[in-house]
Structures are given as C-alpha cells and as structure tokens.
Amino acid sequence: MNEQSTAMHAPDLPELSAYLDGELDAGERGRVAIHLAACPTCAACLADLQALSAGFRALPEETLGFDLAGVIEGRLAAAPRPASARRRRDWWAGLPVAVGAAASIAAGVFMGSALVTGSVATAPRMAALHVFDTMPPGSLCIGLESCYAKGGVK
Amino acid sequence: MAGDAESELVARAQAGDHRAFAALVRQYQDRVFRFILRLTGTRDEAMDLTQETFMKAHQALPGWRPEAQFRTWLFRIAHNAALDVLRRRQHVEFVSFADLPAGAEEHALPDPARQPDERLADRQSVELLERTLRELPAEHREILLLRELEEMSYTEIAATLGIAEGTVKSRIARARSAALAGYQRHTGEHRDE
Numbered sequence A: 001m002n003e004q005s006t007a008m009h010a011p012d013l014p015e016l017s018a019y020l021d022g023e024l025d026a027g028e029r030g031r032v033a034i035h036l037a038a039c040p041t042c043a044a045c046l047a048d049l050q051a052l053s054a055g056f057r058a059l060p061e062e063t064l065g066f067d068l069a070g071v072i073e074g075r076l077a078a079a080p081r082p083a084s085a086r087r088r089r090d091w092w093a094g095l096p097v098a099v100g101a102a103a104s105i106a107a108g109v110f111m112g113s114a115l116v117t118g119s120v121a122t123a124p125r126m127a128a129l130h131v132f133d134t135m136p137p138g139s140l141c142i143g144l145e146s147c148y149a150k151g152g153v154k
Numbered sequence B: 001m002a003g004d005a006e007s008e009l010v011a012r013a014q015a016g017d018h019r020a021f022a023a024l025v026r027q028y029q030d031r032v033f034r035f036i037l038r039l040t041g042t043r044d045e046a047m048d049l050t051q052e053t054f055m056k057a058h059q060a061l062p063g064w065r066p067e068a069q070f071r072t073w074l075f076r077i078a079h080n081a082a083l084d085v086l087r088r089r090q091h092v093e094f095v096s097f098a099d100l101p102a103g104a105e106e107h108a109l110p111d112p113a114r115q116p117d118e119r120l121a122d123r124q125s126v127e128l129l130e131r132t133l134r135e136l137p138a139e140h141r142e143i144l145l146l147r148e149l150e151e152m153s154y155t156e157i158a159a160t161l162g163i164a165e166g167t168v169k170s171r172i173a174r175a176r177s178a179a180l181a182g183y184q185r186h187t188g189e190h191r192d193e
C-alpha cells in the first residue's frame, strides 16, 4: 500500500514548484512530502528548484542611485493643477469608459510634456504613454478588479 | 512597511498629501526599478519607466481602494509600462502573452544528474544565471522576478498580472523549468557527460 501510494502520487513539476513555494494545501503538501522521502528522483528535482531559487535571490540588487521620491514630490508640487481626489473621482464616475481612456491619454500627454525639460528622452517617453491608447479599457489600472487582492493572502 | 501604516499613507496621498505619496515612492522606488530593469534590460529606460510608473500611480490614486494591496497595484502599473515598451520593441514573446496551448503544458522534469546547487553559489554562476534570466521569455522572467525577488505569494502574483492563480502555478513551474534548462545548457557547454 505504501509503495503503491508512493507511485500514485508522483508530483509533477508544478506541484513540486508550488511545494517549494509553500503554496500547497496541507493534504497536498503531506502527499508530496511522503513521496519525496521515498523518491530520489523527485528529491533531486526539488533540490534543483531550491538551488535555482537561492541563485535568483543571491543576484546583485541594482538600485536607482538617487532619491526619486524627492523628484516626484517636486513635480507634484509644481503641477499647475493640483490633484483633487474628489474632483478626479467625479470625472471618472461620470464618464463612459472610452471617454475615460481618452482622458487618460490627455493626462498622460500632459504628464509627458511636464516631464521633459528639453531632452532627447521626449520621444520614447511620449510613446510609452500610448500604453493607454493601445490597451483595452479593461487593462487600465484605474478601478480594475484584479488589482485588488481577493483575500487569503498569506 | 506594515499594511496598516501603508494604507494610511495611501489614503493621505489620495487626499492630496504629496509628502505621503513621496514616502510611498521612497519605499518602493528601488524595487520597482529593479523589476523594470530586469524586464527591459536598459538602465536609462528603466529609470524613465520607474518615474513614469509612479506618476501614473499618482494619477490613478483616486481609483485605489483600501482593500487593494498597494504593492500589487503598483507593480501592475509597472508591469503595464514595461510590457508596453517590450511590445514596441517587438518582443514577440510578450505579444503572444497567452499561455502555451495544451500540448505544451507537459513539464519535463529537470535532469537530476546535474547538480546546479553546487555551482550557483560562486560568482561565475551568478553571471550565468543573469544570462539565463535575460534569455528567458519576458513572461517567464517577470513571474520569476515577482516570486523570487519580490517574494510575492501566488495570490499576489495573480493580482499583479491579472491572471488566475492556477495559471500562476503552472507558469512559475514552466519558467523554472526553462531557467534550469537554460542554466544547464550554459554550464553544459563546458562539461560533457
């Protein structure tokens, strides 16, 4: 029975990977643990996954190298139209989605031009703001349901 | 930062407190930068995109609700910004962002005869691992960054990428399989069986 259950519950890679991440429920975790104790192949595979994970975590951490927060704060303070949360909310609430997206583009373009103080970076930055243009309305972060954790966060 | 303190900051930022927003930026600027840099690969572009991400986040603040985790919400904006840049570079792997068809769902187990754990520790291995990561399709790279560097749970990754948790599980496994294969290919160039 023991041997049989060991053979039956051979985990696939997603299961081993989720086991490593602590993302299996108690029952699954127990079954995988039992199998790992009896199966050198899967144990070696898990060791590979662990080593990979450790390797990624050991990668050097790049840093920005300056205080972006200060820059952003300055830009927000200098903005001619201070963001009034209430007014903005009213805008979005009252507008159909397509118009909302257009407003995003307008705001984005404004953002882009406020950003640039005469540098070569203009074109790519402006182009990047077309993200609002090319994405379906559902992709906009504003009010998107999937941006919100739906509970059960570990 | 504790969740409550952070939500309080976001709420203040929402009410127009620029200093509170700056505190949030300071908390996340390096992490967002790192994420975008490893996705796009160029430092200058990553710096621009990081700034743009925070400006977009500020713009989108009215839509933030207290149930949202600020980090996943912010990384979703960063993800969208980076994705757009990669699309414009015509990175085909990001255009076909959907998961592979059913036939490709089989996961080959990595070869246990290899022992990457002994090699990952040294400096040369770090370089090979960096190279491996760069060569991965962006959607694999991205999900590994969120899992391994940001240490997000599957629930958080699902919220960040806008995909189902089951997809997170299978995509992470596929990404790890591809990374191991890539890494073993690189190290295998110098060692024959």
Ligand SMILES: [Zn+2]
Pocket: A010, A011, A035, A039, A040, A041, A042, A043
């Ligand atoms: Zn096994």
